[in-house]
Amino acid sequence: MFPSKQRELTSEERIEIVVLHQQKNSLRKIAALVRRPLSTVADTVKRYKNTNSVANLKRSGRPRKINNSDSRYLKLCSIRSRRKTLSVITEEFNIGHKISASRSVVNRALHSWGMLGRVACRKPLLSPRNIKTQLLFAKEHVKWKKKQWAKVLFTDESKFDLFGSKRRTYVRRFKNERFESNCLIPTVKHGGGNVMIWGGICVNGVTRLKRIEGIMDKKVYHSIxxxxxxxxxxxxxxxxxxxxxxxxxxxxxxxCRNYLASKEKSGDVVRMVWPPQSPDLNPIESMWDYVDTRLNKTERNSQDKMWLNLEATWNSIPKKILRKYIYSMKNRCKAVIHAKGGHTSY
Incomplete structure (x- = not known):
């Protein structure tokens, strides 16, 4: 009697069959000795003779639902309209083809081309003029040395919300923890208020933060x-x-331009001509994200506490971090040149 439940032969069993066959035993005798069907023994011996191996041959697997031509068609459809959802792509494919593919089949086909669904990055709209100006700036400054960037004060304003954050926030969580309180970003209607600040960074440190009350117009900026x-x-x-x-x-x-021009004429300052719509080039934009991720989240229940929280975090930024971001200007310029004046990963 053979085992009632059929299972695949182990490597040891296959080797035993081959050895018994090489010892001139008949297939029927081998089947009785190893307690396996005659057909199984015959197939094992035949495989060994053909391949000189007892390993399984590569299995063909389940036939593909769609062929290579269909896969290329799906890739083309996705490239033509990057914002189409998987459901829409699947529906359009099934309308024009005799076969009916599921969402998972279409998704696997797109993944085979490396086309993955991802959250779209938010970047400023660039006009052809913006692209040209940004590319020109990058080419003019890509050869700047560290000592030249070390003379630059980078400045900007930023808004920090009391609840939540407009900046992308990542958490590390397990699969079933999506709605755990410590894995959520709390939100309230109308943002719950915010604090507007101005600041500057350089390799030697940071300026004092300026809290901006009300609307920041040209008079407020002139005062700054x-x-x-x-x-x-x-x-x-x-x-x-x-x-x-x-x-x-x-x-x-x-x-403000006239004031800076007068100070530039007296030799107090040199104004850098900055390309419009180019936050990718500005290291202080990365610094705002750095500050936001290090704020004490428990101190966000009022604008005054938020301001003190911001001020303390800002003043504690290490110089090595400042230099890391400022000395990244060379790579930022290279990235803009590689993108031909377009958006980069910065």
Missing amino acids: LVHRALPEGKKLLGKGFVFQEDNDPKHSSLF
């Missing part, structure tokens, strides 16, 4: 230039430091 940006930039980097700012309308107002 007079009482905060230029005096603290000079203190950190010395006379004739390079001042960077983006092209926000209040920054580019005639009122």
Whole structure:
């Protein structure tokens, strides 16, 4: 009697069959000795004669639902419209083909081309002029040395919400912990309030943060230039430091431009001409994310506590972190050149 439940032969059993066959035993005798069907013994001996091996041959597996041509068609459909959902792509494919493919089949076909569903990054809209200007800036500054970037004060404003964050936030969790409280980003209607700040960074340290109350217009920004940006930039980097700012309308107002022009004429500062719509180039944008991830989340129940939290986190930024981001300017410029003036991963 053979075992009632059929199972695949082990390597040891196959070797035993081959050895018994080489010892001139008949197939029927071998089947009785190893307690296996005659057909199984015959197949094992035949496989060994043909392949000189007792290992299983490669199995063909289940036939594919769609062929290579269908797979290329799905790839083309996805490339033509990157925002189509998997359900829409599957539906459109099934309408035009005799076979009916499931979402999982279509998904596997797209994955085989390396086309994966991902969250779209949010980046500023770039006009052809913006792309040209950004590329020109990158080409002009890609050869700057560290000592040149060490003379630059990078400045910017940012808004921090009391609840949640507009910046992408990652958590590490197990599969069934999606809605655990410590894995969520709490939200409230209308944002729950926020704190607007201005700050500057350089290799020698940070400026004092400026809390902006109300609307920041050209007069408020002019006051920041007079009482905060230029005096603290000079203190950190010395006379004739390079001042960077983006092209926000209040920054580019005639009122503020004339003031900076007068200071530039007297040799107090050198204004860096910055390309519009280019946060990828600005290291202080990365610094805001750095600050946001290190804020004390328990101190967000009021704007005043949030401000103290921001100020403490800002003043504790190590110089090595500042230098890491500022000295990344060379790589940022290279990335812009590689992208031909377009968006980068920064």
